[in-house]
Amino acid sequence: xxxxxxxxxxxxxxxxxxxxxxxxxxxxxxxxxxxxxxxxxxxxxxxxxxxxxxxxxxxxxxxxxxxxxxxxxxxxxxxxxxxxxxxxxxxxxxxxxxxxxxxxxxxxxxxxxxxxxxxxxxxxxxxxxxxxxxxxxxxxxxxxxxxxxxxxxxxxxxxxxxxxxxxxxxxxxxxxxxxxxxxxxxxxxxxxxxxxxxxxxxxxxxxxxxxxxxxxxxxxxxxxxxxxxxxxxxxxxxxxxxxxxxxxxxxxxxxxxxxxxxxxxxxxxxxxxxxxxxxxxxxxxxxxxxxxxxxxxxxxxxxxxxxxxxxxxxxxxxxxxxxxxxxxxxxxxxxxxxxxxxxxxxxxxxxxxxxxxxxxxxxxxxxxxxxxxxxxxxxxxxxxxxxxxxxxxxxxxxxxxxxxxxxxxxxxxxxxx
DNA sequence: TCTGGGGTCCTAGGACCC
DNA sequence: TCTGGGGTCCTAGGACCC
Numbered sequence: 428x429x430x431x432x433x434x435x436x437x438x439x440x441x442x443x444x445x446x447x448x449x450x451x452x453x454x455x456x457x458x459x460x461x462x463x464x465x466x467x468x469x470x471x472x473x474x475x476x477x478x479x480x481x482x483x484x485x486x487x488x489x490x491x492x493x494x495x496x497x498x499x500x501x502x503x504x505x506x507x508x509x510x511x512x513x514x515x516x517x518x519x520x521x522x523x524x525x526x527x528x529x530x531x532x533x534x535x536x537x538x539x540x541x542x543x544x545x546x547x548x549x550x551x552x553x554x555x556x557x558x559x560x561x562x563x564x565x566x567x568x569x570x571x572x573x574x575x576x577x578x579x580x581x582x583x584x585x586x587x588x589x590x591x592x593x594x595x596x597x598x599x600x601x602x603x604x605x606x607x608x609x610x611x612x613x614x615x616x617x618x619x620x621x622x623x624x625x626x627x628x629x630x631x632x633x634x635x636x637x638x639x640x641x642x643x644x645x646x647x648x649x650x651x652x653x654x655x656x657x658x659x660x661x662x663x664x665x666x667x668x669x670x671x672x673x674x675x676x677x678x679x680x681x682x683x684x685x686x687x688x689x690x691x692x693x694x695x696x697x698x699x700x701x702x703x704x705x706x707x708x709x710x711x712x713x714x715x716x717x718x719x720x721x722x723x724x725x726x727x728x729x730x731x732x733x734x735x736x737x738x739x740x741x742x743x744x745x746x747x748x749x750x751x752x753x754x755x756x757x758x759x760x761x762x763x764x765x766x767x768x769x770x771x772x773x774x775x776x777x778x779x780x781x782x783x784x785x786x787x788x789x790x791x792x793x794x795x796x797x798x799x800x801x802x803x804x805x806x807x808x809x810x811x812x813x814x815x816x817x818x819x820x821x822x823x824x825x826x827x828x829x830x831x832x833x834x835x836x837x838x839x840x841x842x843x844x
Numbered sequence: 845t846c847t848g849g850g851g852t853c854c855t856a857g858g859a860c861c862c
Numbered sequence: 863t864c865t866g867g868g869g870t871c872c873t874a875g876g877a878c879c880c
Contacts, residue, residue, distance in 0.1 A: 466847085466848050468848080481848090482847070482848065483845085483847085484846075484847075487845085487846085526880075527879085527880045528880080529880080608878090608879080609877090609879085613876080613877055613878085614877075614878085642855065644855080645853095645877085667850095667852095669851070670850090670851090671850065671851075672850080673848085673849060673850080674849090675849085712874095720846080724873085725873080725874080726873055727873090728872060728873085762848095766851090831848050831849065835848080836849060836850080838850095839848090839849050839880085840849090
């Protein structure tokens with residue numbers, strides 16, 4: 428459980444990608460900018476004031492904000508500067524939990540005699556990130572992760588918000604439920620239908636009705652947070668439970684000539700990441716999104732874990748063909764996705780052995796595992812030396828301009844270990 | 845608000861076992 | 863052959879987060 432002192436910090440870099448661009452090119456300071464082109468990946472505060480936000484199409488963003496300046500992303504710089512900024516937290520405590528490229532929690536309990544109060548530490552961190560890195564960062568300080576996270580949101584932009592333990596109930600009472608971790612558009616709408624719009628109201632609402640409305644787990648969890656009961660502590664080593672890749676296709680006919688190379692490319696992305704970490708997974712899940720945006724998923728769990736590109740691609744293809752067979756009216760698709768889960772550590776020797784698995788139903792007596800593994804390894808080595816694009820499983824048929832830069836994909840990948 | 849990419853967790857129903 | 867009840871695993875879909 429948490430102590431009675433406010434020692435949790437939540438540090439959150441402000442409008443991160445956009446701020447980095449303004450740092451790299453000071454002539455952009457104070458101007459509405461958007462990172463990206465066809466799709467807005469991030470917007471500066473000046474652009475957000477016009478309603479521009481991430482995920483929005485470039486055309487829509489330009490409509491909302493005629494003077495909007497589009498800039499290409501400097502993805503290497505995002506990773507480097509995000510790491511550098513959040514590494515400053517390590518100077519004050521070993522208890523740091525990195526949430527994403529631009530966000531982290533830290534618990535500074537027991538370090539007061541060295542660095543001052545948690546609020547002092549937060550102020551120091553903010554000025555150091557500003558001076559040493561050149562970026563604005565907001566920090567929330569509170570007794571729990573939930574309070575600290577909300578506090579940093581309240582502090583934005585470029586501010587500090589300290590929640591005194593004695594004032595927690597008052598602090599939460601009138602804030603909108605949408606500020607809470609776990610309340611998205613769907614939950615917010617459902618709560619609003621019951622007349623619940625503030626965190627205080629959520630805390631006081633009937634627990635049974637709430638469980639009925641949101642399901643037992645979400646109901647209990649959200650009410651606990653609203654009543655300021657947050658048992659979570661800092662987790663310093665998070666490991667991924669799945670690895671996936673997806674590709675938006677615009678609008679393509681649901682034909683093998685489109686599907687096969689796309690799946691091959693996705694399987695290759697996932698497989699190379701898994702192999703680099705000596706991981707393999709037992710469950711393969713595919714998602715097919717049709718042109719009307721309706722999507723269908725299908726999964727298969729195998730006996731042994733797999734990591735070979737070709738094996739992942741073949742299983743995925745079988746699953747996708749199954750989806751299409753069950754939806755004969757759908758003639759075109761707009762997205763394909765593969766995810767591999769039930770990950771297990773798979774040392775190389777064992778991996779080669781395990782990949783000799785035979786899938787009785789599909790390919791009786793198949794013994795391609797070892798040779799596939801060797802082929803993948805050769806590919807991985809070439810890429811280590813010459814880069815990812817040096818060699819691979821053929822170009823994918825994607826409408827140019829509709830796709831996202833590879834740098835952004837890599838950025839979105841969570842460290843598998 | 846017309847849609848990018850990578851993740852996490854929860855739910856409900858079915859299969860299967862004891 | 864009917865029946866109860868619990869546990870575990872799997873699948874499909876949904877909501878949410880950055």
